[in-house]
Amino acid sequence: MKENKVKLAKYLKEHFPAIIEKDYNYNRIDFSINRELVPSVLRLLKEESGYIHLSHISCVDWLEEEEFELVFIIWSPVDKIKILIHTRIDRNNPVMDNIDKIWRQANTYEREIKEMYGIEFTGLEAADEFLLEDWNGMPPMRRDFDTAAYASNKYYNRPGREDAMDVREEIARHSGEEIPDFAKKYSR
Amino acid sequence: MINDKNSQKIVDHIHNFARKHSLWVLAYGTGCGAIEIPPTMTSRYDAERLGVRGAATPRQADLLLITGYLTTKTLKRVIRVYEQMQDPKYVIGFGSCTINGGMYYDSYNTINALDRYLPVDVYINGCMPRPEAVIAGFTKLQELITAGKADGAAKYKEKLEWYRKNQKNVIPNWTMPEYNW
Numbered sequence: 001m002k003e004n005k006v007k008l009a010k011y012l013k014e015h016f017p018a019i020i021e022k023d024y025n026y027n028r029i030d031f032s033i034n035r036e037l038v039p040s041v042l043r044l045l046k047e048e049s050g051y052i053h054l055s056h057i058s059c060v061d062w063l064e065e066e067e068f069e070l071v072f073i074i075w076s077p078v079d080k081i082k083i084l085i086h087t088r089i090d091r092n093n094p095v096m097d098n099i100d101k102i103w104r105q106a107n108t109y110e111r112e113i114k115e116m117y118g119i120e121f122t123g124l125e126a127a128d129e130f131l132l133e134d135w136n137g138m139p140p141m142r143r144d145f146d147t148a149a150y151a152s153n154k155y156y157n158r159p160g161r162e163d164a165m166d167v168r169e170e171i172a173r174h175s176g177e178e179i180p181d182f183a184k185k186y187s188r
Numbered sequence: 189m190i191n192d193k194n195s196q197k198i199v200d201h202i203h204n205f206a207r208k209h210s211l212w213v214l215a216y217g218t219g220c221g222a223i224e225i226p227p228t229m230t231s232r233y234d235a236e237r238l239g240v241r242g243a244a245t246p247r248q249a250d251l252l253l254i255t256g257y258l259t260t261k262t263l264k265r266v267i268r269v270y271e272q273m274q275d276p277k278y279v280i281g282f283g284s285c286t287i288n289g290g291m292y293y294d295s296y297n298t299i300n301a302l303d304r305y306l307p308v309d310v311y312i313n314g315c316m317p318r319p320e321a322v323i324a325g326f327t328k329l330q331e332l333i334t335a336g337k338a339d340g341a342a343k344y345k346e347k348l349e350w351y352r353k354n355q356k357n358v359i360p361n362w363t364m365p366e367y368n369w
Contacts, residue, residue, distance in 0.1 A: 132297070133261045134360045140296045148294035154358060155300040158288040 004079050005029050008049065016041060032086040035070075039097050041085060042072060046102060051076045051083060054102075057109035059117050063143045066091040068119060072099075094119040116141035200336060207250070207276050208333045209239040211326065214249035216269060219256020221283045221316050233319040240326055246272040251329075254306070256316070257285035257298045260358050263305060267355060268364055270306055277341050278333075280325055281308045284315040291315070304354045307340030 008029065009021045016037055022030040033041060045051040053075040060069040072085040089096055098121040100107040110121045111130040118139040129135075138145045151157075160167070172179050217225065228235045229242065243249035246269045258266065270279070281302045284290035289300035302308055309332060312325035332338040344351060356362050 133264070136360075145296075147296045150296050151289075151294045151300070154296075155289070155298075156304050156354075157293070158301045160288070 001027060001079075001081070004081060008079075008081070008083075011049070012041065012044075015044060027080055028082045028084065030084045030086060032088075035087045035089050035096060038070075038072065038085060038087050039099050039102065042074065042099060043102055045074060045083065049076065050078050051081075053077065054106060055082070057106060057113065059113045059119065059141075061117065061141070061143045062088075062091070068094055068117060070096060070113075070119075089119070096121050098123045100124070115139065118142065204333050204336055208330045211238075211240045211251045211278075211329070212243035212249045213240055213251045213253055214246055214269065214273070215242045215244065216246075216252070216266075217255050218258050218262050218266065219283070219285060221253075221255030224282075224316050224319055224322060225253070225255065228319040228322045233323060235323060235326060238323070238326055238330070246270075247274055249273055250277055252277065252279045252306075253282050254279065254286050254302055254308075255282045257283075257290065257292045257295075258302065259297045260299060261297070263299055263355070264359055264364070267305065275341055276333075276338075278309045278329060278338050279306050279340055280329060281311045282322070282325070283317060284313060287311055287313065299358060305351065305358075307344045307351075309338045309340045 005023060009023075009031075012019050012031065013021070016033060018033060018037070019041070020032040022032070024030065031041070051074045055073040055075050056071075058071040058073065060071065062069055067088045068091055070087050070089065072087075074083050074085070075081070076083075087096075094117070096119055098106075098110065100110060107124070107126065110124055111126045113119050114121060114124065114126070115130050115132055115135075116139055132140070140147065140150075168179060213225075217223075227233055229240075235241075240251075250273075252266070252270055252273065254266065270277070279302075281287060285292055285298065286302040286308070289295075289298065292298040293300055299305060310325050310329045312321055314321050317325070329338060
């Protein structure tokens, strides 16, 4: 495992000098690279090193740094190593290269990220709507989207939802029942 | 033949007696609550002794269970299902999420109060309600039917505009057919 990881890091360093490596215990190794080189790295790993399985594409919102971080998680069934490829893109102009020519299933993840974070993937072939219907406005998984304010604005908040209220007596009165003596001590 | 009030009362009583003992539940689960339905229906709790059974399609069903949180996307389908059901029809709101949003009260895509969008006859509290609570809800509905108070469908027809306004408020692109009430 360890020598495989060292070999892999050396191999990637040869091809992409800009790549930054971060080693973890067990079977995980991380690499960071700028966004233009991500498709080349993924294609190299898939076709030359046997990392044929795309586990996931994840997105992290770095609001304070005005950046999005995309994480591509790939796996080799031979080496049993999980590689995470990190890349940062500009938050104000979020554009990323489409990788669904390398893995077809990337299309699904990209559509989800497009909808939930508003990241454009160049040349992504997809229908307009995936998970959300009739959504116009800020993508909901961005950190500056205020979900509580949105919900209280759009949906009806039933009164009585305030926390730590003792509704025991009201319920008993409503249904015409009496609170038994042993239970009264639990009332506030 | 049965134009006078008293004989209509007797006919209603017989109708309600029959309806009460044959509640067909539409097999349509929203949210996580649907997992409580199999134990309720099968031999352990055996809801069939109360006359509660599953139905395959909306047109054959009497009872719509909204089992848990309802996203705006599902709400569209649920409204359509409800409007296809034939009279007599009843709705049970199942779990805290249908009452006030439950743990999803601040979610951007789940509605908070079901009775703004569909007429609810009985609410079952709990997160999740156990099968005992579900059966208590069924018996409560049966009581209401006997008393002739489970009139959600009539209320829906009466206040259709109010319900439509609320529904269109959360479903901006309204593409559903307007049923002829």
